[in-house]
Amino acid sequence: MCLELGRTTQATRVDHVIPLAHDGPDEDCNTRNLCEPHHLEVTAEQFGHAVPRHRGVGRDGRPTNPEHAWNLARRG
Numbered sequence: 001m002c003l004e005l006g007r008t009t010q011a012t013r014v015d016h017v018i019p020l021a022h023d024g025p026d027e028d029c030n031t032r033n034l035c036e037p038h039h040l041e042v043t044a045e046q047f048g049h050a051v052p053r054h055r056g057v058g059r060d061g062r063p064t065n066p067e068h069a070w071n072l073a074r075r076g
């Protein structure tokens with residue numbers, strides 16, 4: 001994956017293209033060598049643990065949409 005980005009990085013992880021947990025075969029045709037950051041990235045995606053994005057919620061935990069009832073109420 002680093003090569004696709006035009007850089008060379010030592011591959012330290014063997015990643016299963018189809019995860020073993022998803023019934024992927026433990027064979028060479030289903031593996032690729034990745035660097036640690038890319039391995040973490042694809043694994044998170046495969047298991048639905050991508051960095052959570054709390055869409056529409058500000059850092060204070062309140063909705064960022066000015067039309068949200070909370071914000072309308074605050075406006076008064």
Ligand SMILES: [Zn+2]
Nearest residue numbers: 001002035038
């Ligand atoms: Zn990489």
